[in-house]
Amino acid sequence: MVDSWVNSAELFGADLHLELSGGGGRRAALIRALREVVRDGRLAPGTRLPPYRSLAADLGVARNTVADAYAELVAEGWLTARQGSGTRVAQRVEPLGAPRVPRKAPRARGPLHDLRQGTPDASAFPRVAWAASYRRALTRAPNEAFGPGDPAGRVELREALAEYLARSRGVRTEPSRIVVCSGFAHALRLLFHGRVLRGPLAVESYGLGFHRELLAAASVRTVPLPLDEDGARVDGLDRERAVLLTPAHQFPTGGPLHPERRAAVVDWARARGGVVLEDDYDGEFRYDRKPVGAVQGLDPDRVVFIGSVSKSLSPALRLGWMVLPERFVDAVVDAKGEREAWASVPDQLALADFVVSGAYDRHVRRMRQRYRGRRDRLVAALAAHAPHIEVTGIAAGLHAVLRLPPGTERSVVKAAAWRGVALDGLAGFRHPEAQGGAPDGLVVGYATPPEHAYGAAVEALCGVPPG
Amino acid sequence: MVDSWVNSAELFGADLHLELSGGGGRRAALIRALREVVRDGRLAPGTRLPPYRSLAADLGVARNTVADAYAELVAEGWLTARQGSGTRVAQRVEPLGAPRVPRKAPRARGPLHDLRQGTPDASAFPRVAWAASYRRALTRAPNEAFGPGDPAGRVELREALAEYLARSRGVRTEPSRIVVCSGFAHALRLLFHGRVLRGPLAVESYGLGFHRELLAAASVRTVPLPLDEDGARVDGLDRERAVLLTPAHQFPTGGPLHPERRAAVVDWARARGGVVLEDDYDGEFRYDRKPVGAVQGLDPDRVVFIGSVSKSLSPALRLGWMVLPERFVDAVVDAKGEREAWASVPDQLALADFVVSGAYDRHVRRMRQRYRGRRDRLVAALAAHAPHIEVTGIAAGLHAVLRLPPGTERSVVKAAAWRGVALDGLAGFRHPEAQGGAPDGLVVGYATPPEHAYGAAVEALCGVPPG
Numbered sequence: 007m008v009d010s011w012v013n014s015a016e017l018f019g020a021d022l023h024l025e026l027s028g029g030g031g032r033r034a035a036l037i038r039a040l041r042e043v044v045r046d047g048r049l050a051p052g053t054r055l056p057p058y059r060s061l062a063a064d065l066g067v068a069r070n071t072v073a074d075a076y077a078e079l080v081a082e083g084w085l086t087a088r089q090g091s092g093t094r095v096a097q098r099v100e101p102l103g104a105p106r107v108p109r110k111a112p113r114a115r116g117p118l119h120d121l122r123q124g125t126p127d128a129s130a131f132p133r134v135a136w137a138a139s140y141r142r143a144l145t146r147a148p149n150e151a152f153g154p155g156d157p158a159g160r161v162e163l164r165e166a167l168a169e170y171l172a173r174s175r176g177v178r179t180e181p182s183r184i185v186v187c188s189g190f191a192h193a194l195r196l197l198f199h200g201r202v203l204r205g206p207l208a209v210e211s212y213g214l215g216f217h218r219e220l221l222a223a224a225s226v227r228t229v230p231l232p233l234d235e236d237g238a239r240v241d242g243l244d245r246e247r248a249v250l251l252t253p254a255h256q257f258p259t260g261g262p263l264h265p266e267r268r269a270a271v272v273d274w275a276r277a278r279g280g281v282v283l284e285d286d287y288d289g290e291f292r293y294d295r296k297p298v299g300a301v302q303g304l305d306p307d308r309v310v311f312i313g314s315v316s317k318s319l320s321p322a323l324r325l326g327w328m329v330l331p332e333r334f335v336d337a338v339v340d341a342k343g344e345r346e347a348w349a350s351v352p353d354q355l356a357l358a359d360f361v362v363s364g365a366y367d368r369h370v371r372r373m374r375q376r377y378r379g380r381r382d383r384l385v386a387a388l389a390a391h392a393p394h395i396e397v398t399g400i401a402a403g404l405h406a407v408l409r410l411p412p413g414t415e416r417s418v419v420k421a422a423a424w425r426g427v428a429l430d431g432l433a434g435f436r437h438p439e440a441q442g443g444a445p446d447g448l449v450v451g452y453a454t455p456p457e458h459a460y461g462a463a464v465e466a467l468c469g470v471p472p473g
Numbered sequence: 474m475v476d477s478w479v480n481s482a483e484l485f486g487a488d489l490h491l492e493l494s495g496g497g498g499r500r501a502a503l504i505r506a507l508r509e510v511v512r513d514g515r516l517a518p519g520t521r522l523p524p525y526r527s528l529a530a531d532l533g534v535a536r537n538t539v540a541d542a543y544a545e546l547v548a549e550g551w552l553t554a555r556q557g558s559g560t561r562v563a564q565r566v567e568p569l570g571a572p573r574v575p576r577k578a579p580r581a582r583g584p585l586h587d588l589r590q591g592t593p594d595a596s597a598f599p600r601v602a603w604a605a606s607y608r609r610a611l612t613r614a615p616n617e618a619f620g621p622g623d624p625a626g627r628v629e630l631r632e633a634l635a636e637y638l639a640r641s642r643g644v645r646t647e648p649s650r651i652v653v654c655s656g657f658a659h660a661l662r663l664l665f666h667g668r669v670l671r672g673p674l675a676v677e678s679y680g681l682g683f684h685r686e687l688l689a690a691a692s693v694r695t696v697p698l699p700l701d702e703d704g705a706r707v708d709g710l711d712r713e714r715a716v717l718l719t720p721a722h723q724f725p726t727g728g729p730l731h732p733e734r735r736a737a738v739v740d741w742a743r744a745r746g747g748v749v750l751e752d753d754y755d756g757e758f759r760y761d762r763k764p765v766g767a768v769q770g771l772d773p774d775r776v777v778f779i780g781s782v783s784k785s786l787s788p789a790l791r792l793g794w795m796v797l798p799e800r801f802v803d804a805v806v807d808a809k810g811e812r813e814a815w816a817s818v819p820d821q822l823a824l825a826d827f828v829v830s831g832a833y834d835r836h837v838r839r840m841r842q843r844y845r846g847r848r849d850r851l852v853a854a855l856a857a858h859a860p861h862i863e864v865t866g867i868a869a870g871l872h873a874v875l876r877l878p879p880g881t882e883r884s885v886v887k888a889a890a891w892r893g894v895a896l897d898g899l900a901g902f903r904h905p906e907a908q909g910g911a912p913d914g915l916v917v918g919y920a921t922p923p924e925h926a927y928g929a930a931v932e933a934l935c936g937v938p939p940g
Contacts, residue, residue, distance in 0.1 A: 028640075041643060041770075042559040043615075045645060045770070074735035080732055081729075081732045081765055082643060082732070082735075082765055082766035082770065082771075083732055083735045083736050083739070083766075083768070083770075083771045084770075084771075086736075096736070096771075106583070108879070123618050124621070128616045128617055128618070128619040128620035129616040129619075131616075131619035133611050133614075136819075137607070137608050137611045137612075140604070140607055140608075140611075140819075141604050141607075141608065144600050144603065144604045144607075145600065145604075147600075149595045149596040149598075149923065150595055150883055151595070152596075152598035152789045153592050153787075153788065153789070153921075154592055154788050154789075155788070155789055164728070173495075173505075176508060176549060178512060188814060188815055189814060190730075191810075191814055192814070201569075202835070214810065243620075260585065262548075263549055265548045265549070265550055268549070268550045269550050269563065272550070286694065290715065298545075298548055299508070299549040299551075300551055301550070303508075303549065303551070304549075304550045304551075304563075307603075320619040320620075320818075321620065321621050321622070321812070321813075322618060322619045322620070322621075322622055322813070322817070322818035322819060323817055323819065324813070324814065324815060324816065324817050324818075325817075336599060343658075345788070346788075346789070346791070347655060347656060347658055347659070347791065347816065348791060348816040349653055349817075350789070350790055350791050350816075350820050351787075351789035352603075352789060352790065352820070353817050353819070353820060356891070362654075406633070448526040454620070456616065470843075
């Protein structure tokens with residue numbers, strides 16, 4: 007082994023350092039060293055290399071070692087060898103060039119106060135409990151868990167979810183109707199890009215633009231349903247083949263779907279052979295009354311229930327689930343592939359343990375309390391500083407909607423940004439074909455900041471001049 | 474709290490048990506119990522529920538508790554309430570029905586001897602070392618790691634991979650040109666479904682049918698390149714826009730791409746503005762000489778290098794990487810989405826630790842030794858039992874190809890299956906438009922069985938009657 011700097015070999019009439027270092031023996035070290043000098047241009051294309059013998063003597067290695075190294079680099083294309091012309095640096099080796107400009111201008115550490123919706127408090131991730139579940143899961147897993155996986159997801163997780171969702175969300179299912187996925191967007195992809203369902207798809211007139219784009223990319227036309235104080239006007243459903251709803255807590259306007267509407271959408275699905283997609287994105291977080299059970303419980307054969315850990319635990323895990331009517335299961339699994347190609351199997355096993363051990367319930371309870379506290383602080387601060395602002399959609403979830411006087415939304419979002427407060431206006435969530443009035447408002451996420459930074463964020467928000 | 478069986482309440486003239494159990498207080502327990510009896514059909518649709526007062530008395534709870542429970546179940550759609558008609562079980566509640574038939578007939582424990590290619594020995598997953606890396610990564614991760622992630626992947630992992638791939642595979646890159654993905658198929662999806670590259674795409678005339686299907690789904694025409702003893706005939710490249718190769722170890726026939734061909738394909742890419750996709754699916758496993766460096770090293774601006782941990786560690790982790798020419802980076806990241814929507818961030822951090830700590834190198838070395846031993850046993854056993862069979866493609870990888878007499882492949886695969894030996898014939902890997910002879914052969918994976926079962930698998934293989 008040669009583990010240090012060696013030899014200022016007068017290789018090519020130049021003072022060239024060859025660093026024979028690292029493991030794997032002299033031959034490997036020489037190959038690395040020669041590759042390096044060719045790579046970085048210290049040996050120009052076309053340069054003839056010294057004969058084996060002389061380099062071997064210079065470096066104090068065997069002649070065969072040099073011959074092997076040259077042969078290896080010829081095989082890799084760095085060098086060329088021709089009868090009578092010796093071994094030369096190949097012409098085709100291109101330098102890597104200057105380091106590229108970073109893809110995006112490095113964020114100036116993000117906004118001072120992040121009140122955008124969509125992300126739970128990343129500082130509250132239960133590292134210790136999760137690591138314990140992960141370790142237990144890894145220890146207990148059968149060997150086959152580390153081979154190619156079932157595209158439906160690990161049965162341990164599907165069993166844990168069937169029990170948990172029945173208990174906490176009123177979902178009626180069995181493990182064989184659950185398919186594990188990487189989150190809500192992945193579920194939409196499987197259903198529509200995978201041609202399990204087809205459009206046109208009715209959607210709420212406010213929602214995530216990202217979902218609309220994903221559907222458009224699958225050539226699925228989305229038809230907006232108006233919203234009123236009872237939620238989506240499902241009486242507007244007609245010839246659409248499916249409808250996508252956020253019944254527990256309309257995203258982003260914040261109200262639950264009225265019981266009559268819940269009944270009506272199931273009736274529509276039965277009468278027309280339609281399908282209801284239930285996006286239960288924050289169903290665990292309801293503060294002022296018990297969670298409303300899933301619409302799925304009313305008719306498991308008409309409703310696809312979709313959830314994930316992205317709000318309850320972390321979006322970093324990329325774990326979600328679909329609870330499917332039986333007739334869709336095979337098609338969704340086929341759309342996922344022959345093997346598990348997406349969701350990490352160790353993470354699936356860890357989540358199963360996390361749910362079964364009760365750690366998931368404990369974490370959700372803790373976060374519910376924390377977010378409720380934040381919501382209360384937000385509401386109290388606004389009542390004190392801006393009593394004219396109506397705060398809505400606060401019975402559940404991780405965000406509130408602040409109604410603004412007509413025509414003021416853009417300037418308020420701008421004024422907030424100027425004060426370092428990042429938040430979204432309602433306008434960005436509006437379906438481009440939505441009918442009726444477009445109220446001005448702010449969507450204020452109260453989950454994202456770490457606990458110590460939340461007070462300052464609310465204070466900064468209250469300091470934003472109205473209109 | 475009521476935590477046990479309660480009350481054979483004469484609710485509806487029937488002897489109906491309501492189980493008020495579990496946490497959350499009497500109200501919650503009553504809601505659960507009522508939901509349950511409606512759900513499972515013990516209370517038929519249309520049945521009128523008793524007045525609050527009488528049920529409250531029967532159960533020994535407050536009148537308001539019952540009123541609240543009814544209201545909740547009305548809100549969820551289980552019950553309906555009409556003036557003058559009392560509270561009734563809703564008509565629309567459908568029973569879940571009998572448990573569905575399992576999606577697939579439960580495998581009769583798989584084949585007795587699994588000699589299919591494609592999967593490493595799942596029993597060799599380094600559980601202890603991986604769990605240690607995971608725990609360390611989870612402990613050290615900054616909070617933002619649990620928020621929405623960079624779609625390029627964690628920088629810790631990209632830095633670790635840049636160093637590792639340079640050292641072990643001769644890849645020339647920097648972290649900003651690496652994009653983390655869920656495996657090779659995901660990389661193909663991002664490139665072609667994401668419209669970063671377009672067809673027609675030249676491919677080797679033998680390869681994975683699954684990849685051809687994935688490309689066909691993105692409307693990418695694949696054009697087969699003939700194979701000879703020097704690998705793919707890249708002199709056949711013409712107007713294709715890109716070429717997909719397995720230069721280190723042709724899949725599945727097993728030879729490396731000849732140095733002249735490596736040079737020629739880079740020359741073609743430069744002359745025609747083409748792109749080379751280098752599938753380095755088992756580049757770490759080379760037995761009889763040092764690994765051939767990546768073609769990518771010859772021209773990082775013409776070659777997309779794609780690898781994963783699926784062969785080296787486990788396909789269960791769903792982690793791979795693409796090393797990209799700079800001009801493709803933004804488009805690939807855009808195709809991935811605005812945030813990390815796929816690869817688990819904790820797993821990415823764990824892999825970064827696993828690589829940087831040297832555990833990855835140690836594991837690869839250990840497995841290289843193990844697989845080399847298996848290969849040697851296979852070759853020796855075949856030489857003893859079937860000396861007429863030529864064994865090829867054995868210098869590297871996790872599988873060998875056994876050449877068979879013309880016309881015998883199907884019957885041998887069948888005879889093997891009959892003896893409990895699962896393996897693939899060459900025919901299944903052949904591009905449907907491939908020209909020239911279609912040699913008969915078996916693709917024998919020697920990585921999949923656990924160590925203790927390998928000897929029996931080889932013995933069973935040797936007992937398969939030829940032809």
